[in-house]
Amino acid sequence: MLSNAQVMPTLPAVDLKRARKFYEEKLGLKVTMEDPSPGMALQCGKGTMIYVYQRAATKADHTAASFVVDDIEAEVKALKGKGVKFEEYNMPGMKTVNGIATMDKTKAAWFKDTEGNILGVTQLPK
Numbered sequence: 001m002l003s004n005a006q007v008m009p010t011l012p013a014v015d016l017k018r019a020r021k022f023y024e025e026k027l028g029l030k031v032t033m034e035d036p037s038p039g040m041a042l043q044c045g046k047g048t049m050i051y052v053y054q055r056a057a058t059k060a061d062h063t064a065a066s067f068v069v070d071d072i073e074a075e076v077k078a079l080k081g082k083g084v085k086f087e088e089y090n091m092p093g094m095k096t097v098n099g100i101a102t103m104d105k106t107k108a109a110w111f112k113d114t115e116g117n118i119l120g121v122t123q124l125p126k
Contacts, residue, residue, distance in 0.1 A: 008041075009050050009065035013115045016040065016054040022114040023052065026082045063110060066120035072100055072107045075121050079111070086111050087118075 086099030
């Protein structure tokens with residue numbers, strides 16, 4: 001039933017204006033829809049999007065959305081150049097080096113948006 005449906009991550013934001021600035025200026029996403037609830041849809045690659053809506057603070061300690069990229073080193077470098085701070089992890093089975101973890105043939109890096117949502121950048125094996 002849903003195997004051909006696109007997925008749109010939905011993320012909370014305490015301060016929608018602050019979140020919009022981060023997503024537009026740091027990540028380069030474009031707002032394609034604003035609604036009065038208030039909320040906004042941001043266009044991502046290949047016809048996908050993220051919806052961010054205003055609400056009270058929440059606490060999630062997991063990756064809420066991940067961007068699949070072809071060259072993670074280049075993406076991490078570009079995002080760091082825009083002031084995005086990447087998380088460093090050192091746990092059994094996973095350790096980041098300069099913000100990037102290599103797990104078998106998959107590479108991933110994580111950062112937080114202005115609202116504390118954990119976002120990832122992932123390079124899948126070719």
